[in-house]
Every structure is written in C-alpha cells, then in structure tokens.
Amino acid sequence: MLVAAAFDFSDFMQQVVSGLASGGIYALLALALVIIHRSTGVINFAQGEMATLSAYIAWTLIVNHGWSYWPAFVVTLALSFAGGIGIHRAVIRPVERGSVLRIVIVTIGLLVAINGFVIWKWGGEPQQLQGPFGTKTYDLGGVVVAAHDIGTIAVALGIVGLLWLFFRFTKVGLALRAAAVNPEEARLVGVRVTWMLALGWGLAATLGAVAGMLTAPTVGLDPQMMQAVLIYAFAAAVLGGIDSPIGAVVGGLLLGVLLNMLSYLSQYGAFDWFTEELRLPAALLIILAVLLVRPTGIFGRPEVKRV
Amino acid sequence: MLGANGAGKTTTLRAISGTVSRSGTIELDGKILKGGPEVAAKSGIAHVPEGRGTFVELTVLENLRLGAYTRRDRDVKADITRVGEYFPWMVERGGQRAGTLSGGEQQMLALGRALMSRPRLLLLDEPSLGLAPLIVREFFRIVRELNEKEGLTVLVVEQDARIALRASQRAYVLEVGRVALTGTSDELQGDESIRRSYLGY
Numbered sequence A: 001m002l003v004a005a006a007f008d009f010s011d012f013m014q015q016v017v018s019g020l021a022s023g024g025i026y027a028l029l030a031l032a033l034v035i036i037h038r039s040t041g042v043i044n045f046a047q048g049e050m051a052t053l054s055a056y057i058a059w060t061l062i063v064n065h066g067w068s069y070w071p072a073f074v075v076t077l078a079l080s081f082a083g084g085i086g087i088h089r090a091v092i093r094p095v096e097r098g099s100v101l102r103i104v105i106v107t108i109g110l111l112v113a114i115n116g117f118v119i120w121k122w123g124g125e126p127q128q129l130q131g132p133f134g135t136k137t138y139d140l141g142g143v144v145v146a147a148h149d150i151g152t153i154a155v156a157l158g159i160v161g162l163l164w165l166f167f168r169f170t171k172v173g174l175a176l177r178a179a180a181v182n183p184e185e186a187r188l189v190g191v192r193v194t195w196m197l198a199l200g201w202g203l204a205a206t207l208g209a210v211a212g213m214l215t216a217p218t219v220g221l222d223p224q225m226m227q228a229v230l231i232y233a234f235a236a237a238v239l240g241g242i243d244s245p246i247g248a249v250v251g252g253l254l255l256g257v258l259l260n261m262l263s264y265l266s267q268y269g270a271f272d273w274f275t276e277e278l279r280l281p282a283a284l285l286i287i288l289a290v291l292l293v294r295p296t297g298i299f300g301r302p303e304v305k306r307v
Numbered sequence B: 001m002l003g004a005n006g007a008g009k010t011t012t013l014r015a016i017s018g019t020v021s022r023s024g025t026i027e028l029d030g031k032i033l034k035g036g037p038e039v040a041a042k043s044g045i046a047h048v049p050e051g052r053g054t055f056v057e058l059t060v061l062e063n064l065r066l067g068a069y070t071r072r073d074r075d076v077k078a079d080i081t082r083v084g085e086y087f088p089w090m091v092e093r094g095g096q097r098a099g100t101l102s103g104g105e106q107q108m109l110a111l112g113r114a115l116m117s118r119p120r121l122l123l124l125d126e127p128s129l130g131l132a133p134l135i136v137r138e139f140f141r142i143v144r145e146l147n148e149k150e151g152l153t154v155l156v157v158e159q160d161a162r163i164a165l166r167a168s169q170r171a172y173v174l175e176v177g178r179v180a181l182t183g184t185s186d187e188l189q190g191d192e193s194i195r196r197s198y199l200g201y
C-alpha cells in the first residue's frame, strides 16, 4: 500500500513537471497575446503562425547553416523582434484607426499569409528541430524529469522575469504601459505612442519565437505546430485575465498542469473517458466557462474610471 | 485665460501643445513650434488637460516618472524629492494606483507630474473643476509659489475668474475664438464694468 502510494506520488510529480513545461509555453504565448491586446486592443490571431515562422528560421540557421543552438536562438529572437515591429508598421498601423474588427481581420489574414509562406518556403512535411537540453532525464528522489522539461520551465520563467523587470523598472517599459492604457495622455508627456505599439508587437513576436522554439523539439516542427498551442494560450490568457500579464503566466502554468492532471487521472479510472483528443475541447470549455462565470479572469480587474 | 463655455480656451491650449491641427505659428522663446504633442513636450511644454490627466492604471510614482519621460538626464530621483516637498503624500503613497486617489489628489498628481518634466511653460486647463474651494485655493497657492520661486511660466484656463485673476499677472479674455480683452490681472480686476460684462462677478 505504502509502496503504491509512493509510486503514485512520483508519477504525479512527473505529470506536474511536464504540465509546467507545456504550461510555460502556453504562458509565453499568452503573454504575447496580452501585450498586444493591451496595446492594440485585439487578439492577435496570427500569434501562433508568427511563432511557427520563427521556429523555422531557427531551424534554417541550425540545420541548413550549421549554427549551434544558442547563437541561433538569440539571432532568431532578434529577427522576430524586428519582424514584429515590421508587421505592426506595415499591416497593423494602416488599419489601427478603424474599428477593432478591421484589425482582427488583418491578423486573421496574416495567419493565413504566414502559414502559406511557411508551407511554400519549407514544405508541409514535419522537420526535426533538436532542443538545446538533450533527451536526458534526471531522477530527483524518484521523480523522473526530462531535461527538456526543466529547461523549458527555466527559459519560460527567465523570460517572464526579464519582461517583468523591463516593464517595472525601465523608462521604456513604463512608457509602453502608459501608451497602452492611455495613448492620448502618453503623447502629452512626450511618449511616441506609435513606436511603443510597434515595440509591443516586437516583444510579442519575440515571446512567440521562444514559445515556438521550445515547442518544436517535442511536437515536431511543422506548419500547423502552433495552432493548438495558440488555443491553449487563448485559454490561459482568458483564465488569467486578458489584460493581466501575471494572469497570463499563472493561467498558462495552471492550464498546463490541469490538462496533464486530467490525462493522469484518466489512467487511474477517474475521467477515464478523457483522452488526448479532448485536451483542445477542454481548453475551449475553460475559455467558455471563464467568460461566463468570471469574464475578468483570475487577475483581471474591472476597469476603474473616475467620472 | 478666461472666457465663456465654448469660447475656445481648451482649443487654444491644445493648439499650443499640438493636440489639434492648427494653422499659423506658435512661438516659444522665439522658436516656432512644429509637430505633435511629443515635440511640444520635448520643447518644455507641460499640458495638464481638462479633467485631470493622470494614468489611472499606474501608480503615483510611475505617474511622476512618466512626467520626466522627455528628460535625458538622470536626476529624476532628485525631482521626485522636489515634488515631494510640495506634495509629501505623493512620496509616502507612491505605490498607490492613481485611479484610487480622490479628485483633488489626482489634480495635484497631474500638477506634480507636469513639474517632473521641468517645463518652461505649464498649461493648466480648468484645474478647479469639481474640486472643493479649499483644495482649489491650495492648488493655486502652489502654482503661484512655483511661478514666484522657480520662475515657471503658467498659462491657466479658469472658469473661476476671481481666483484666476488673483493668482496671475496677465489675463486674456476669449470670446468666440478671439482675444476680446487683455491686460494685467489687476487692471481687469479693478475695472468694475469689465468685471460685470466679461467676468460676471
């Protein structure tokens, strides 16, 4: 009995760790969605495809040009950052003054365009992108964890931490927040708002690039790779509160663990009808439930306005 | 700057800070102002718009830091201390979200934030709007002190002609977009017929 319990616990912990790893990826992409939603006011439907494109760029550098992983990682982030700014200036900014619907339609168009480009350039068949952490596993007191999972969690949390420092303590980070919540006022204090919004797109693209590069080693690099992840990121962002960066991170981690728990419990008889195929519907159910029960999510707060 | 509702007072300030499109020229220290509000802010114009311009989602300290956005030097801390001398509560409650401040406090914060840019010209649009008389008096006392001690030029739009004339040196009365009357504040205050026909008290 005791042995069985101990076995359960380590198995349980393994599921938690791998849940945190996929949750970390959802968190990064959710954070990207939140940044753009706060500044541009829309959900960027192209966020997943932008991440896929970044992963392909990394793959090209590593496989075709023989780069080692980390230099390729850094250059991919830099290119993605520039690409995000470019997308804002080229296709978002021209429609920014119109209704929100126009921007949404443009992001959907962008989704299709990037997806088409990726297939045209690299073909539709899956490719192999090695992760930087290898396939080793570690035994931590009976809990077997994959190096890739630990690395993913570390990178995700590291990036989130850096971003937090940036928004909290730097002048540009503060200006970006100001431009997002109150553009008119921000211009009055001298902030160049359109550049700040572009910067927001750059950051979102960079976060997506990290998510894409961390996703590819486990699910395989293919043009559709990020589509499910984007749904999970939606769920994470809604769960945490669509305007809350902290919410996106907590929502992402929570969702990753929650979905793994459902799979885990199904092995033990509870929810035994729950199979892998139901992960996406479960995420959509979470989106629906949160929107109905608590539209502001866990961390969102209703707008404070003094009149 | 005084005038009836719709006389164009707000529009005048907005023209100066570049938040409306304009024709003709506006000069500051002999230099023609061109471009939008970012440029105006950079040339030393701080505009506190009608209805308290604070970032309600950000904290008091973050609002102050944003006020110093156009400045390149690193003396922001010293200026927060300086603003704290006028408004000690801003430093004590620096972490509070501006949206949760009272109306009077938000108006003071808007002023404090404007000071952070070390402006050469401060534009205030109806700062007394919706504030209790005591707070209004305190507000104008501080503005006056800034003018006298630090040599800050202030252009204030006010409905309350009495308090505005007492705090200022020169006055302009607008009527449908034009300056109908100008003179020193003492002259305007002293002239019974002007007071009755233009200022309404």
Ligand SMILES: Nc1ncnc2c1ncn2[C@@H]1O[C@H](COP(=O)(O)OP(=O)(O)OP(=O)(O)O)[C@@H](O)[C@H]1O
Pocket (backbone or CB within 6 Å): B003, B004, B005, B006, B007, B008, B009, B010, B011, B012, B177
């Ligand atoms: N020079 C101008 N040319 C054309 N339209 C103007 C001009 N000045 C003001 N207006 C128009 O007059 C209207 C009122 O202007 P404004 O808001 O500046 O008035 P105000 O004096 O600030 O009034 P209030 O006391 O109600 O705040 C606005 O519709 C504005 O567009």
Ligand SMILES: [Mg+2]
Pocket (backbone or CB within 6 Å): B009, B010, B011, B050, B125
């Ligand atoms: Mg006005």
